Amino acid sequence: MKILKSSGFKNKETEKIVKEQVSAIIEDIKINKDEALKKYNLKFDNNDRSVINVSKEEIEEAYKQVDEEFIQNLKVAAKNIENFAMAQKESFDNNFEKEIYPGVILGQKHIPVTSCLAYVPGGGYPLFSTALMLIIPAKVAGVKRVVACSPTMKSIPKINPKTLVAMDIAGADEIYATGGVQAVAAFTYGTESIKPVDIIVGPGNKYVTEAKRQCYGTVGIDFVAGPSEVLIIADETANPTYIAADVLAQCEHDLNARGILVTTSEKFGLEVSQKVDEMLETLPTKNIAKPSWDNNGEIILVDSLEEAVQISNEYAPEHLEINVENNEGIIEDLVNYGSLFIGEYSAEVFGDYVSGTNHTLPTLKASRYTGGVWVGTFIKTCTHQVLNKDAVKSLGPVAINMATEEGLHAHANAARVRVEDK
Template identity: 60%
Template sequence: MTTYIKRASERPQDDLERLSQTVHDIIANVRKEGDHALIAYNTKFDKNPNPILRVTAEAIQSAYQLVSPALIDDMRRAAANIEAFARAQRDSLKDIDSIEVAPGILLGHRVIPVNACCCYVPGGNYPLFSSALMLIIPAKVAGVKNVFACSPVQKHTGKVAPETLVAMDIAGVNGIYQLGGAQAIAAFAYGTEQVPAVDIIVGPGNQYVTEAKRQCYGQVGIDFVAGPSEVMVIADSTADPNLIAADLLGQSEHDLLAKGILITTDESLALQTIKAVETQLALLDTKAIASASWAEYGEVILVSNLDEAVKLANDWAPEHLELCVEDPDSLMPLLTNYGSLFIGEYSAEVFGDYISGTNHTLPTLKAARYTGGVSVGTFLKTVTHQKLSVEAVKVFGPSAANMAHAEGLSAHASAVEQRLIKLKD
């Protein structure tokens, strides 16, 4: 039995038609006007009239002087963990040189990186530099030759945040562009005089960035279409309500539409967690956003048992899923839909955001039903090859021709039959 102790409001539906048309017009303008359009949009939206879109090497090195050595060290520690996990992922993705599925039919595949990518790092209001590490490092480990990144300038400085520039440099980026919004997506999808076209664009962004990725998909690959951040916590009576409250608020402060959900088998824990949220909110610098998000979209759900909690989690397919239960390992085989899993109360979601090594660019809005987060595999393509012997053509050719005729494709059949005729000569 499911009981909602705190139920969320419905998230508002954006004016999708207006949004779609606005983004369509931006993309069309960038395709037509190129850099002229990009500079105009930079000036309009970010108060950045700089005609040079690529950040110079001097500006990148200067950024190191504006970031504390302690934070630089923290970035390098995070980068090392992210790289170590990315390399383990890459090593698990093997080529198949050839397997003989039938006498004379040799099949195989190669795992090949894309040639160029763009890593979009948000940053107009807050320098979300951790995303630079999460996006660029897997691309580099995958073997992408040209890894570019872009981020909007900070409105009060007219420059990309120094923390973001340092993180991009530590990650090994090949080129950085001061661009944001839908116009940045269009630029890297189609290319302009200064901005190279790429094969795939990855990274989070606002609704305009998301819509631009949707509209440019096909011209360019994307990771996925993402929405507001989510965390779900499954807890039993052994859990700590203060830790759960902290994790729920950690997501709530992302933006006004972020969603924190607690599913628990213990009513007392549910009520204690709500009280802890209220207490901790008073201490947050981000109280205005976090309190509004929690008030509107936070949920606390009481269930009869953990099996019911698992079913709700699989139905919801949350971006982040935390297991704060006595025996979390027993639930793992039952959980199939999530962006990333955090096992045990000390495995706080924030570690995944910054430093543990898994990727924090994850599917939202139930997309975890069919995709995982950004990884080395995002930048790789698996392409097949085959080689048939003469004997294999003689044995399997008639079947292939027969199937082609059955589908009404006579040219397909002829391509086989002409080879069979040649082999009889």
């Protein structure tokens, strides 16, 4: 392995300070509820709304502020996301009961959570696509109360109209103009104006991420996400212009985003590096993409595709692109990724917006143990059992012995009274 371009990626944030600040806000929300929520809305987002809930009239006004082409594009993306989510839902159509021992009938049911929050970031961009990615799978899963929230714009105390329209098209039941740590805490513990939810999904900055981490347990979460990342495996047959464009598409997310190329060709790696520099000259988001690439980008030269696969599995990237002559030769060996993009035309951007797969994906190596947000994020698999008298007579002595051996005598007695009951 040879490093053609190394990463200066370092997490310089003081985790202790972030944890303490987040903890203080959460405690304030728990105690002072709406009063604290509005205080932090004003402090962090210049949001002075007295009513956090977004009205039907606000939603209708948002539609007037966006053009028809944008609305139609949202509907195309929404339909693809819905169709894929419905295909995923079919994998849950397997509720069953089975007699696994004489007189013992066991079964399972797939039950959607009752409520969820789709947290849609505001930040530097109106991330309306995230509204589609979070709300639609929840609705397809059968969640009865799907709530959405997003920070307001800095200029006026309203959610960006593009985001608001996306939330409505996706089918949100309730929408709230709030974000940040205070929103995560409010939907975890509840306030006078906000009823808590069962699970919170969606990305956010380091403070939102830490708030999800601290609230987890009281509320469910999808996963703890960090900076966005793409890893691309490419050989000399790939198109350097495509790869450079994909790297920069990742880097413009934020200053901590990571673009990584793993290639078997030194010539190709240098070509991509040159193309990146050329594209940066005219890129409108150069102020973010260039430092992101300079500080976090990597180009790694490997001797073989087998070595590339090994490196990819160790990185466990959020997005993984494969651009090699023989894709099928390595796909089965790739096991750690949030979402896989196969072939030169399957750019990450299509998954981000319109192809139908979800773009809310695990980062920071979390793809070693979890996938991204999907219909299953909102569904619980729950078991049940029915035993008859014959089963109790047969299995009771086994249960009594095992409970006694563990020293749990009340457990043993719960079985014994049924065995001995005439």
